[in-house]
Amino acid sequence: MMASLLKWIVPWEFSWVFLLSFAAVCVLYVRGCARLPVSGGRRLAFWTGMAIVYVSLHTYFDYYAEHEFFMHRIQQVLLHHLAPLLLVGSYPGTVLRAGLPLAWRARALRPLERSWPWRAMTGVLLNPAVATVLFVGFILIWLIPSMQTLAMLDWRIYRFMNWTMMLSGLSYWWLVLDHRPRPPGRMTPGLRVLSPAITMSPQILAGAIVTFSKTDLYPIFEICGRAFTFNVLTGQLAGGVIMWVPAAMIESIGGLLALRQWVRLSRNGRIKSKRQLQLERRLG
Secondary structure, eight states: OHHHHHHHHSOSSOOHHHHHHHHHHHHHHHHHHHHSOOOHHHHHHHHHHHHHHHHHHHSTHHHHHHHOHHHHHHHHHIIIIIHHHHHHHTOOHHHHHHHSOHHHIIIIIHHHHHSHHHHHHHHHHTOHHHHHHHHHHHHHHHHSHHHHHHHHHOHHHHHHHHHHHHHHHHHHHHHHTOOSOTTTSSSOHHHHHHHHHHHHHHHHHHHHHHHTOSSOSOTHHHHHOOSSOSOHHHHHHHHHHHHHHHHHHHHHHHHHHHHHHHHHHHHTTOOOOHHHHHHHHHHO
8 A cells, every 4th residue: 555655656757956946935835824824715726736736747647647648638737727827826926925034035036136137037928928929839839749759758858848838827827817907917907807718719729639630649659658558549539628628617717817806906996097097107
């Protein structure tokens, strides 16, 4: 029993970089929760998202993701959609910041945030157009059979693929679930609600193409050795459905959360009209 449990807990491919990064975020969040009031719902969302990230990348689950197409699609939906949505939906920014020692915040974090390289990087990566294109683009790029083959044959590209999926998901949902009006938010509340409907369309189309394909689009999984013995096209169909239905459902939930924020902002009178914004600019 213990050996069977350890098989699932022990990483398929150990990574010190991932483990130390994961542990650092956890420590900062625990320290931040000790200093700030954080609701139980936010804590649950954060720790669920972190657990999904860990299971997806640093347990034996990763073995199945490398040896079966539909398991790989489950991993990508978890890393790209569900985990980022939960993590960003827990609004961890202030909590993680509070977890840093005061001296670190004063001497390192604030100068970093004011530096031009940091502003340039965040200005590009958190630009709504760039973040949206990357969010959809990385899904489609890694679905190209030749790109999937490269990722499966080289562990460095494989890890790069997983990190790009997760980071693009975090940046995108950070914009969509922003609880502030624009400005200072980077997207208008209406666009935040509409955006998931736009981004899910090419994903649904790609999922449909994979689902209804009559040929094996990803023979690399045959070369690597499949984890299960059922029909290849059945696994491919399952993978297409996973990136079609669950992914679209998660994005729909994200759109509903953005709608809730829009209603809250409107109810509190925090959404300004164009005339008000123009008047403030003239006076400013």
